[in-house]
Every structure is written in structure tokens, then in C-alpha cells.
């Protein structure tokens with residue numbers, strides 16, 4: 001294994017910009033040497049274990065423009081360095097987008113939520129332990145996957161959409177944002193671009209070493225939630241081995257427009273089953289215009305697991321996703 | 332210049348080969364550009380001295396059967412697709428390349444197999460053999476080749492070695508990923524896997540160089556009639572006599 005000395009703290013240059021322009025200029029000039037830092041809850045694990053590091057870190061939490069939650073003409077905008085605690089407790093979020101408040105409120109533990117930022121939660125790295133242990137697997141730029149091997153421990157890994165790497169998207173807020181059709185505001189010294197939440201997350205088929213569409217020098221600065229899905233009927237559930245301080249084995253985030261028992265439209269996304277939040281388009285199509293019923297729930301549940309390719313130790317995720325879909329449809 | 336081979340630690344912490352260093356891609360690209368540009372300049376200078384170009388009019392002889400032309404263009408397509416899908420992610424273009432890559436690889440393997448069988452049993456295999464006589468050809472302007480010139484044979488055998496290496500290593504790599512035909516076993520020792528990746532990378536670089544050189548010669552004015560024959564199948568009798576020895580190559584008349 002990689003020889004590790006924990007005796008001396010690593011020599012890392014720390015930048016603490018307080019305004020947007022400065023932060024963006026630093027991100028541009030430092031490029032891949034400038035590790036963006038939110039609350040550090042993902043970062044410090046890497047650094048502590050000496051398995052990833054950087055020569056410089058740009059702490060973003062002092063840029064006020066990227067903090068807080070405000071109402072806009074078409075919904076709300078959440079600054080990307082707002083903490084998860086703030087999001088889960090914010091009255092506006094709770095009133096209009098309770099799905100996100102709930103998802104943010106079950107992330108990890110209160111301590112982590114107090115400092116962990118929305119951007120950090122969305123851009124956090126894969127939680128596969130082979131990778132986290134510092135092994136040179138595909139995701140680390142290598143040429144092998146240790147998790148999907150005859151002896152590999154892959155209970156937490158993907159059942160859909162794997163391409164060489166079978167790690168899953170670990171974020172609880174990510175599927176909620178996909179279900180709410182959020183837009184990510186990505187800024188850089190060159191300007192700003194908007195990316196839908198669904199396209200923000202990237203699978204290993206497209207980029208095996210990064211889980212998001214963020215490029216070098218880019219910072220996620222805000223997340224916009226459109227009123228289109230405000231106050232819809234929401235269902236969120238996260239199944240994990242422990243109630244706190246643990247990642248999802250499978251989670252579901254559903255937003256449905258229901259009128260007189262008829263599901264007029266819906267957006268449903270699952271976490272921890274694929275490398276990106278898995279949008280259940282086929283389930284949504286099957287639900288559209290249907291009267292809510294137990295039979296409907298049964299029928300669409302099996303659609304949710306179609307195409308699943310479980311690994312040695314994660315077959316249990318198939319009934320899990322089916323049951324979560326049933327519960328979401330039942331409401 | 333950076334390294335040629337990249338290394339990593341295997342699961343036991345031992346240093347093993349990871350693959351080729353992709354810095355070499357730029358080295359190959361620059362080297363090929365410089366060499367071809369130099370060739371183009373020399374040819375432009377020489378062009379002022381001798382300029383009797385054989386006519387493409389008149390009687391025609393068959394150079395490539397339709398099936399061989401199909402083979403050539405399908406092979407070109409699959410190699411082009413392989414290079415594009417293989418190199419794009421290395422230079423930072425993001426798309427789901429892997430499935431296209433192995434599909435192009437399978438196409439190339441299949442066509443190559445068909446070509447080998449056809450060349451052994453139905454084509455004049457001897458016309459492609461590179462013998463001692465061929466090596467004298469570039470130094471003696473009175474010697475004309477049979478069906479294929481020294482350069483053409485040289486290019487063919489270089490491509491053969493490189494393509495066979497790409498295919499063999501590519502198929503071994505294909506076994507290491509999930510596909511519609513099997514589930515990966517991930518059973519190859521990491522040191523061997525690294526060697527396979529290295530050979531695949533080196534042969535890819537060679538293929539980039541050979542493909543660029545091949546395209547360059549295919550569009551050179553004095554060789555354009557060969558390229559035309561790869562589309563239409565024929566060259567004129569005039570072109571044949573100016574570039575080939577009729578005693579060594581006696582093709583059929585074209586319709």
C-alpha cells in the first residue's frame with residue numbers, strides 16, 4: 001500500500017478570497033493546482049489519508065455573494081456555499097421545495113451539515129473505498145476496477161450505467177435537485193454558464209475521473225430552483241445502514257403533480273444506484289395521466305429496476321429501488 | 332520531454348507499468364508534421380525539374396477489385412473511428428467513447444481476418460512480399476516494381492504489424508470490460524495488464540503516424556492516380572507502364 005506518514009501536516013497554500021472576482025481569478029490562475037474548498041468535509045478525508053492533495057486550496061466560504069437563499073421571479077436561488085444546515089432549516093426552502101430541505105437534512109450528521117456546503121455536497125468525490133484508499137484504479141487514472149472483480153466488495157456500488165467504474169453518486173441532495181429540475185450556475189473568469197442538474201452529473205462513460213461537468217477553473221456558484229416544481233407533492237426517502245453519518249444505499253427523490261388522484265406529471269430520481277443521480281424517465285412516462293393506485297405502484301416499480309446489472313454483492317438494491325418507487329407512488 | 336512509460340502501484344504496492352505516456356502523442360504529431368512538410372518542400376523543388384506526368388486517358392487496367400476497395404475503405408473507417416474515439420478523451424473531448432471504440436475495434440478485427448484469408452487464398456499474395464530486389468528499387472531509377480512499389484509494400488507491412496498489435500492488445504483489453512458478450516473477470520495480473528496497455532498505446536501512436544503518412548501520400552499529386560484506383564478500381568495503361576514493370580505485373584484490362 002501507499003506509504004503514509006501522518007506526522008507532519010502537508011504544506012498547502014491557503015487562499016481565502018472574500019469577493020467573487022478574486023475567487024474566480026484564483027481558480028483561473030491556479031487551475032488544477034487550486035483545490036476548491038467548501039466546508040472541507042470531503043476534502044479533509046483525502047488530505048488526512050494522504051491519498052489526494054493539492055499545493056493550494058481556495059476556500060470559498062467567505063465569498064458572501066455565493067451564500068444565502070433568495071427568492072427570484074421564477075423560484076429561488078441558493079448560493080452554492082450555503083451550508084446544508086441552513087438549507088434544511090430555511091423557511092423559504094421548507095415552504096416551496098421541502099424535498100430539498102429534507103434531502104439536505106439527512107446528509108451525514110449535524111456537525112457535517114453545519115459546515116458542509118451545497119456545492120461541496122454536489123461535487124463530492126466517489127466513496128468507493130478502493131479509490132479512497134489510494135489505489136490506482138480507473139477513477140484514479142489507472143487501468144483496472146478493484147470493486148468489480150471476483151473478490152471485490154461492491155455492496156454499495158452501482159446497479160445501473162457502469163462503464164469500467166462502478167462507483168455511485170454519493171450525494172443526497174443531487175437526486176433531489178434533479179427531481180426539482182434545478183439549474184446549476186457555473187462561473188469562471190471567462191463568464192458564466194448554466195447547466196441543468198441532470199447534465200451536471202457525469203458518468204464514467206464520459207469522464208471516468210470526475211463526477212461533474214465542472215472544468216478546470218470553474219466554480220459552482222449558485223443553484224436555481226424553478227417554480228415549475230414548487231409545492232409539488234414530494235417524496236424523499238433514504239435507506240442507509242445507519243440513520244446518521246452514513247451514505248445512502250438507495251435514495252429516492254420524487255416530485256409529482258397530482259390532481260384528484262391523477263398523477264399529471266412527475267420527476268423522479270434515485271441516488272446511489274448509478275454514478276449519476278438516476279432519473280426514472282420510464283417510470284415517469286408510465287405514471288403520466290394515471291390514477292394513483294396500488295396496482296399502478298406495483299406496475300411501475302418493476303419498470304424502475306429494468307436494465308439493472310447488479311454486481312456480486314448488491315442484488316438487494318433491486319427490491320430496494322422497487323419498494324422505494326412503490327412508496328413514492330403510493331404517497 | 333516527459334516520460335515514455337507511465338507507472339503505478341498495484342494492489343500490493345509494487346510498481347507496475349500503467350501504459351504509455353500520452354505526451355508522446357504531441358511528439359508524434361509534431362514529428363509527422365515536420366517530416367511530411369519537409370517531404371512536400373523537397374518534392375515541390377524537384378517538381379520544377381521533371382514533369383512528364385503519364386496520362387490517365389486511354390486503355391485502363393484493373394488495379395483493385397471491388398471487394399478489395401470495400402475492404403480498404405471499411406478498414407480506413409474503422410481505423411479512423413478507433414483513432415478518433417481513442418484519442419478524443421486523451422485530448423479532453425468528453426463523450427461516451429468506449430462503446431464506439433470497441434465496436435470499431437471489432438469491425439477492424441473482422442475485416443482484417445477476412446483480408447488475411449482472402450489474401451492467402453484468393454489474391455496474389457506474392458505481389459506483396461518484400462524481397463531483397465525491392466530494397467534496391469529506391470536507389471535505381473531503371474528498376475520498376477511489380478504491382479506494388481517498395482514504399483507501398485513497406486507501408487503495408489508496417490501497417491500490418493501495427494494493426495495486428497492494436498487488435499491483439501485491444502481484444503485483451505476488451506476482455507477486461509463488461510460487454511454484451513461477457514462480464515469482465517478482472518483476472519489479468521496488473522503487471523501484464525500494464526504491458527498490454529503500453530503496447531496498445533505504442534501501436535496507437537504508430538498508427539497515428541502511419542495513417543497521417545498514408546493520407547499525405549494518397550493526396551500527393553503524383554500519386555493521385557493510385558487513390559483514384561482505390562475509388563474506381565483502375566489505372567490507365569499509361570500510368571501502369573510509367574510506374575510498373577509489365578513483366579512483373581500483368582493486370583486484366585478494365586471494362
Ligand SMILES: Cc1cc2nc3c(=O)[nH]c(=O)nc-3n(C[C@H](O)[C@H](O)[C@H](O)COP(=O)(O)OP(=O)(O)OC[C@H]3O[C@@H](n4cnc5c(N)ncnc54)[C@H](O)[C@@H]3O)c2cc1C
Pocket residue numbers: 035036037038039040041042043044045060080081084106107108109112115116117118119120121122123124125170171172173214218219220221245246247248
Ligand atoms: C462521515 C461522513 C458521512 C457522510 N455522509 C453523507 C451522506 O449521508 N450524504 C451525503 O450526501 N454526503 C455525505 N457525506 C459527504 C458530505 O456530505 C460531503 O462531504 C459534504 O457535504 C461536502 O461539503 P463540503 O462543503 O464540506 O465539501 P468540500 O470537502 O469542501 O468539497 C468537496 C468537493 O467539492 C469541490 N467543491 C467545493 N465547493 C465547490 C464549488 N463551489 N464549486 C466547485 N467545486 C466545489 C471541492 O473541490 C471538493 O472536490 C459524508 C461525509 C462524511 C465524512
Ligand code: SF4
Pocket residue numbers: 126128129130131137138139140144145146147148157164165166167
Ligand atoms: S468502482 Fe470506480 S472508484 Fe471503485 S475501484 Fe472501481 S474504478 Fe475505482
